Amino acid sequence: MSERHPNAGPYKDRHGRTRWRFRRAGKTIQLPGEPGDPAFEAAYLAAVEGRPPPGKPTARVTRLPSAAVPRSLRAAWRMVPIRLPEWQRLGPASKLRQSRIAEGFLASKVTEEAELLWGDVLVSDLRRRHLRTIIAAMSDRPHAARHLLVVIKRMILVALDEEWIDNDPSYKLRHRPEYVGRKAWPESVRQQFEKRWAIGTTPRLAYALGLWLGNRRGDIATLTPKAIEGDKIRIVQRKTGRELVLDITPMLAEVLAVADLSGPTILKTAYGEPFSINSLTGRMADWTKAAGIPPGYTLHGLRKTLGKMLAEGGATTRQIMDTLGHTAIAHAELYSREAEQERLASDGMAAVVKLVASRKKQAG
Known part of the structure; x- marks a missing residue:
């Protein structure tokens, strides 16, 4: 062993030539040349410091797009x-739709800050609370939440059959949690919110x-000032791609x-930045709570x-579709049927009251 180079020493290779190597903690590193050579000294210093030898290419690990971590969701x-x-047993269209939903989910990040993708998460690490959080973030899209839960359940079923896990974290999990609502805001609730949050505040x-x-x-969070065109506002829906031109009502104009x-968006955080779509849901929950409004009243x-x-107000189904941007007439008809039910029920009960009053008059 060299006094100037601890842990380094010469040896004879099988051809009888003298070579040098660095040995420490059971690890051996070949050194080029002899002590005093620039290449030897650089390689020796790198070995002492635990670095790769200078000039030696570092192996790059390239992950293939089709690769999957063993026992992961992917x-x-x-x-x-x-x-x-x-x-x-599924048809081609159903298989294609579910595959797209699954691939989109697997390629998404576990959190906005993390680099970990859901596809790389081990099935054994998937917890019920994770699934509840995923579903809660889709509270305004219950149909999409239901479809996503279906494909996740298929992954879990495979994991159970392969004995990767012993319990199903999605057991009896609802795709629309009870604490998440899609209720229309009645007049009393709207008045309560408006009383708490005056015009000029971000919540209002x-x-x-x-x-x-x-x-x-998503359309609300990304709406820019350029969308305002006089007394109209132009919206290109993120979900459907439909372009809507809507009147700016006096209530909105105020x-x-x-x-x-x-800018950059009409609705901004306290730091002047756009709201993320998910954070806007959470903020509305905070604002309604501050107004004393019970959970369930959402954007x-x-x-x-x-x-x-x-x-x-008597709008036709087509008018409702073109205002809200529905692409399926069935969705818009729900509002019409509900309003019609209330009118018919009211008229019906009025007829009952009239009948009872008439009989009382006849009996008297």
């Missing part, structure tokens, strides 16, 4: 077509945009008149409120 999904008979602006535009939270429209509930008001 690995389970890859086995669904092979292991589940239920999958074979979010409320007004949600109520008087009747669009989804709120926009004192709003900061310098999407304001969309339903406008639909209900349109129907009660």
